[in-house]
Amino acid sequence: MHGKPFADVLLQGSADIPAGDCGDPIKVNLGDIGYYRVEYGPKNRAALLNAFAQMPVDDRLNIVTDSWALVQAGRADPSSYLALLDALDIGDHRAVWDQVISSFAMLDRLARDRDERPIIQAYARAKLRPVFNRLGWEGGPADDDTALLRASLIRALGDFGDKTIRAEARRRFAAFLVDADSLPNALRDAVTHLVGITADRSTHDTLLSLARKTTVTNERLRNYFAVASARDPELAQATLALTLTSELPDTIVPGMISAVASAGEQPQLAWDFVQKNFDALLAKQGPNFRDQFVPNFMTTFTDATHAAELAAFAPSQSTSGGRLMVARALESIAISGDLQARVLPVVGAWIREHKP
Numbered sequence: 001m002h003g004k005p006f007a008d009v010l011l012q013g014s015a016d017i018p019a020g021d022c023g024d025p026i027k028v029n030l031g032d033i034g035y036y037r038v039e040y041g042p043k044n045r046a047a048l049l050n051a052f053a054q055m056p057v058d059d060r061l062n063i064v065t066d067s068w069a070l071v072q073a074g075r076a077d078p079s080s081y082l083a084l085l086d087a088l089d090i091g092d093h094r095a096v097w098d099q100v101i102s103s104f105a106m107l108d109r110l111a112r113d114r115d116e117r118p119i120i121q122a123y124a125r126a127k128l129r130p131v132f133n134r135l136g137w138e139g140g141p142a143d144d145d146t147a148l149l150r151a152s153l154i155r156a157l158g159d160f161g162d163k164t165i166r167a168e169a170r171r172r173f174a175a176f177l178v179d180a181d182s183l184p185n186a187l188r189d190a191v192t193h194l195v196g197i198t199a200d201r202s203t204h205d206t207l208l209s210l211a212r213k214t215t216v217t218n219e220r221l222r223n224y225f226a227v228a229s230a231r232d233p234e235l236a237q238a239t240l241a242l243t244l245t246s247e248l249p250d251t252i253v254p255g256m257i258s259a260v261a262s263a264g265e266q267p268q269l270a271w272d273f274v275q276k277n278f279d280a281l282l283a284k285q286g287p288n289f290r291d292q293f294v295p296n297f298m299t300t301f302t303d304a305t306h307a308a309e310l311a312a313f314a315p316s317q318s319t320s321g322g323r324l325m326v327a328r329a330l331e332s333i334a335i336s337g338d339l340q341a342r343v344l345p346v347v348g349a350w351i352r353e354h355k356p
Contacts, residue, residue: 030059038062038066039066039070053089067081068081081103091134094148105159108120108159108160110340110343111340111344114340115348119348119351119352128157132157137154147184154169155189158197176188192226193229196226196230225252231265236270244284257297261297271297271298294315298310299336311326
């Protein structure tokens with residue numbers, strides 16, 4: 001760090017490597033080119049955080065991703081990751097903030113129906129809103145990093161309950177219905193998604209009409225998946241019923257059901273629907289629905305009860321491929337459940353003590 005020479009070291013077994021003066025920031029995996037994680041001791045980690053702003057973006061990203069991975073693996077306390085976020089600059093690169101958004105999204109998913117969720121969402125909004133305020137709603141070509149980060153922030157903030165972002169998304173969508181050119185392409189996915197999750201019956205029907213009218217594939221998918229993201233249970237039921245009709249291309253039916261469970265936050269509703277209509281869905285979708293979709297879908301859950309339901313779901317256990325996918329899904333559910341039980345209480349307590 002600080003312009004000092006670096007060395008490439010290939011170890012066979014173990015070795016002692018001179019690392020400079022005590023307290024110097026020593027960064028392993030310089031440039032984030034190695035496919036491995038690095039766990040630093042407390043002193044070296046503190047030194048790295050002090051030098052964080054001077055690191056190239058690749059190394060800042062490497063430290064952020066390693067820190068979150070170590071939390072997931074149970075090798076680091078969640079508070080160490082949250083403390084690291086305080087070292088981030090609001091002007092940091094899109095790749096760094098996208099990683100932060102991803103970790104917040106995982107915590108938010110794990111916290112669904114738990115007391116920690118409002119606290120986590122408020123913390124995520126507090127961390128991400130200044131980044132968005134720097135960028136604003138306008139500006140830049142659709143394919144540059146600023147535009148991509150802007151769209152990610154809008155979607156994330158809306159998902160985390162930012163009322164101002166949601167209201168502005170609805171306003172811009174209403175203007176789009178009058179003049180399509182008023183909404184830049186770079187924002188259409190994020191805005192339509194937020195309109196979808198907050199949709200009432202009228203908005204739901206408008207999105208459905210847009211999906212049915214257009215002949216442009218990405219526009220159809222954008223609107224259909226916004227329809228599936230509605231968090232109103234009655235609208236979710238209507239979307240699920242639609243998957244049994246001939247209206248939807250067979251290729252998007254699994255994604256629509258998954259969207260009801262994930263973005264629409266109606267996993268039990270979707271699972272009940274799959275079980276009730278399994279034979280009809282299997283006839284439309286083929287064996288992959290049984291062997292792959294069902295196990296993958298069940299990873300939406302994190303509890304032992306639903307893991308047991310998957311293990312006992314005979315159709316997915318009827319082939320060797322299905323049994324393999326079920327085993328993988330059960331492992332994934334167990335990992336999520338462990339992360340939920342181990343991390344969320346610590347995160348909730350840390351946020352209460354360190355409110356932004």
